[in-house]
Amino acid sequence: MRILVTGGAGYIGSHACQRLLKDGHTVVALDNLLRGHQKPMDMLKAAHAKSFNFVHADLGDSKAVLETLDTNELDTVMHFGALAYVGESVEDPLWYYRNNISSGIGLLDACDAAHGGKGIKRFIFSSSCATYGNPPTNMIPVPEHCPQSPTSPYGYTKLHFEHILKDYANKRTIDNNPIALTMLRYFNVAGSDRTGMLGEDHTPETHLIPVAIDAALGKRESMSIFGTDYPTPDGTNIRDYVHVEDLISAHALAMDSTQIGQIEAFNVGIGKGYSVREILDSVKRVSGVDFTVHDAPKRAGDAIALYNNPAKIKSTLGWDAQITDIDEVVASAFNWLKDHPNGYRD
Numbered sequence: 001m002r003i004l005v006t007g008g009a010g011y012i013g014s015h016a017c018q019r020l021l022k023d024g025h026t027v028v029a030l031d032n033l034l035r036g037h038q039k040p041m042d043m044l045k046a047a048h049a050k051s052f053n054f055v056h057a058d059l060g061d062s063k064a065v066l067e068t069l070d071t072n073e074l075d076t077v078m079h080f081g082a083l084a085y086v087g088e089s090v091e092d093p094l095w096y097y098r099n100n101i102s103s104g105i106g107l108l109d110a111c112d113a114a115h116g117g118k119g120i121k122r123f124i125f126s127s128s129c130a131t132y133g134n135p136p137t138n139m140i141p142v143p144e145h146c147p148q149s150p151t152s153p154y155g156y157t158k159l160h161f162e163h164i165l166k167d168y169a170n171k172r173t174i175d176n177n178p179i180a181l182t183m184l185r186y187f188n189v190a191g192s193d194r195t196g197m198l199g200e201d202h203t204p205e206t207h208l209i210p211v212a213i214d215a216a217l218g219k220r221e222s223m224s225i226f227g228t229d230y231p232t233p234d235g236t237n238i239r240d241y242v243h244v245e246d247l248i249s250a251h252a253l254a255m256d257s258t259q260i261g262q263i264e265a266f267n268v269g270i271g272k273g274y275s276v277r278e279i280l281d282s283v284k285r286v287s288g289v290d291f292t293v294h295d296a297p298k299r300a301g302d303a304i305a306l307y308n309n310p311a312k313i314k315s316t317l318g319w320d321a322q323i324t325d326i327d328e329v330v331a332s333a334f335n336w337l338k339d340h341p342n343g344y345r346d
């Protein structure tokens with residue numbers, strides 16, 4: 001297929017480009033490089049000169065997106081481009097809504113106008129388990145039919161965009177020009193690709209696993225646990241950590257399975273929850289370093305416990321996580337960060 005990957009220079013988007021190229025697709029990555037990196041784009045271009053292109057543009061720039069879709073005859077969009085920090089979204093909600101919603105609508109305008117008004121055929125959206133907020137206890141592990149009630153502006157941007165996409169897909173059906181829409185609600189994504197080429201390089205870095213690895217590597221003196229009196233067995237938050245390559249496999253399966261005219265939502269998570277303390281224990285085991293950890297106040301916007309019920313994605317897409325051992329996930333992240341102490345600047 002011929003695929004536009006928004007946010008293609010970011011952590012998850014770059015892994016998607018790599019996998020889609022390996023599968024023989026034509027890929028154009030579009031990124032404003034606010035949080036993404038030029039270097040993985042250059043590496044992918046060097047490896048796939050004929051089937052890969054990078055466009056430096058904002059996804060809200062409908063004119064640039066339209067030109068990209070038309071010139072490259074792209075009919076499928078994987079939409080990764082977004083601001084994605086829960087804590088940051090509480091501090092600057094309008095920025096999050098402007099970027100994740102307003103720019104997203106700009107992207108949809110281009111998707112609608114593409115190919116002389118025929119529009120694109122397939123849209124796969126990076127949604128989030130943050131749309132569930134704090135699910136009722138009888139809904140953990142979380143199924144797709146769990147009520148969606150986010151605890152952060154970030155979660156709301158993802159939920160609102162799901163609604164916008166459904167309305168757009170329904171309009172395309174009414175127009176007798178249907179689209180295949182898949183919304184993938186990610187749990188916590190971690191690790192890096194097996195070849196060691198791509199990794200996770202965020203500025204600022206706020207995610208638990210890379211922050212803990214930075215502490216193990218001595219790049220920071222210590223780290224903090226945000227909240228130690230949550231109603232969980234050890235008092236810390238629980239999350240489901242899915243390896244980035246398994247996550248991208250879900251995209252590949254969704255692209256092939258969701259039929260034109262269908263609207264589908266799937267959770268993507270391994271189906272097992274780990275507390276913050278359990279993750280820190282894993283980073284200590286993998287690194288062999290007993291770094292300093294402080295107890296700190298709760299971070300605004302954090303949900304208490306979120307892990308997936310993978311029944312639907314298993315039965316419908318045949319997806320299953322290949323990497324389920326948390327030390328393996330952590331080791332995959334650790335190895336890249338150890339080999340690239342300055343991230344993509346190395």
Ligand code: UFG
Pocket residue numbers: 084085086087128129130186187188189206207208209211223224225226227237238239276299302306
């Ligand atoms: N945490 C700490 N200390 C840190 C960093 C994080 O205790 O230094 C805790 C957080 O409070 C939270 C857990 O570790 O309880 C995980 O936090 P992350 O920042 O790693 O991830 P989030 O769950 O907040 O958010 C991530 C992505 C979102 C995605 C979400 C799905 O950033 O885009 O996972 O749960 F939607």
